[in-house]
Structure formats: structure tokens, C-alpha cells
Amino acid sequence: MELMIRNSLGNIKAKALRKKGIVPGVLYGKNMEPISVAVDKKELKRVYQQKKESEVFDINLDGQTHTVYIHEVQRDVIDDKEFTHFDLHKVTNEDFIHTHVPVVLVNKDEIESQGLVVQQQLLDVEVKYPVYNTTKQINADMSQLYNGGSLTVADLAVPQGVSVLEDTNAIVASVSYPKMYEPVEDIDEAE
Template structure:
């Protein structure tokens, strides 16, 4: 598990956040059950590395004034133009605590499906799961290489380990395979 050092922020607000970003920090907050929200600042390079290596579901140790906190990166906010991280929300967790977290869904075998007019529609890019903080899956992979027209993948169709449970509706459609009824040229001619 990665460990970083952070400092409490004395000032909060829009102007202070802009100053922090200019100085190479990312304004962040740590919240959790039974604690007051802690506004902190984290070195931009360290946070970029953490998000790149652990994603938005990574668990890290953060040291604030000599006190260690185990936190889950809950939400990463990015600038819509530059895509740089502008704010991070972190939730304090313990390894024996069950938490809710969104896990990305990766469909394996897309190239086999997307051929000769067949269209794959992925409705869900991630799914919310409940698990212990120490056993968060990085991603959920599903092989769809044998799918044909009319096939669908629902939450209920997926197999999971006993370490976590799915919060989403079992009838939610993750992906479906369809065919294009008309080509663009045919629509233009009409």
C-alpha cells in the first residue's frame, strides 16, 4: 500500500484552492464515519502517480501531522479542458469495514463481436459493489467474444467471488449486441 504525506489546510474556498493548485498542490478532503471532515492539501505529482497506479478506488495511507489514516480515493475531479486533477475526495476506512465502491466493467472480446455490421452497446461502464476495504477488485472482466446478435449481458448473468456483492439491480443490462438496420448512406437517400 502506498503512503503519502499531507498537510491540513488552514483556509478553504475558491481562492485558496486556486492558490494551492498554482503552488503545486491539490485541495482534498478526508471524511468518514465518526469524524469531522479534514481539508488537506496533497502534492500534485504524488496524487497524479497514485491515481495512475491505483485508480479511483485505491486504498492508501496518508500521514497528516504524524497521524496515519487509511483512506479510499472516493472521487477524483478533473478540469474539463486540461483533464488535470483539481480536487480529490477520500473516505477514511478500516480493513474490517464493508464499504460501497464503484468498480469498472471491462468487456473482453469486443473485436470479435464488432464485425460486419454488429454493434455492441455497453450501457453500464461500472457497477457498485459492497466489500471489505481490503478486497476491492480493480475491475470486473467479462468475456463476450462469443456473443451474437440479440445477446445481452445482465448483472444477474455475471459470476462473482464471495468476497463482494453487487448492489445494482440484477436485471440491469450491462451490454447488448444489435445490428445496424440501415447504413448512413441509405438514410441520406431517403
């Protein structure tokens, strides 16, 4: 991704950049002063779709290459597909990424084919891992569950090198039979 240094700061200048299809942002990291930057809107969307907030990549700024990850993107209040600002965190081999990754329920269809209902309470979990680890999701195997059973964070198949920062007793998903609605007879009619 090719970044440009942004010399004009402030809300009015940032709004003018956005009208030109350029998104303002900040590059920061250990042992460096934050740098105000900007990038073409289409380029930022393309990189974000590929990397999200969980994978490192290289950027070019003023002839120098930096390894970064997207720490945060801010979106337009009305049109959430439009980015209004972004933060890039410069990293080294010793750094860790703190982010949220989705929890994917594996074998959910098998459970539901038995007439059971699967309810997923945690859609994602907060994790920490070395920058060059590319964890994009964590799988939760549902195949051993039964009516009334549940999976907790402690039951997740966490890839090597990844630390889950959630409460290990937090319920990820549970399984039960659907509740049937039974009308209650009117007492007056029963007599």
C-alpha cells in the same frame, strides 16, 4: 502519500494553493471530524493513476498513518486533467468501499469476427466490497452470445465478496447483425 494540514480555508486561499501546485482536500471518516488537508499535485496524480477510487492505501498526516481510499476527485472545468479538490475516506477493516468499476467485455473480438455487432450499454457498475478487496474491473464473457442475445447484470462474473448495486435485469451488452440500409423505391418511378 504525504499530506499537510490546511489551515487557510476558502476559495481564494484554495486558488492560491493550486497556483503553487498544491491541491486542497478533505480527510474524513467514522468517529472523526473532517480535516482540511493539501497535497502536492504530482503526488495526487501519481496515486490516483495507481489506485483510482477503488483501492485503499496509506497516507501520512502530521506524523500519523491513516488507511484511506479516494472517495472523489474534482477536476478543472476547462482542463479535466487538472485536479481542483479531493476527498479521502479513512477506513478500518470493517468498512466497505462504494464505487464504480469498469465492465470489460471478454471475447468481444470472437463475436465481432462472426460479423456481429456488440453494443455495450453499461460501461461500469456500482459495487460495494470490503476495503481490502482489490476489485478493479468486472468481466462480462461474450462467448456464448448469438444474434439478438444480451448479457444482463445478473450474468456478470462477480468476484467473491463484491456486491453489485445495479438492477440485475439491466442490460450490460447486446449482440446483433448490422442493419443494412436499403433505399426505398420512389412510388412515382415504379409506376
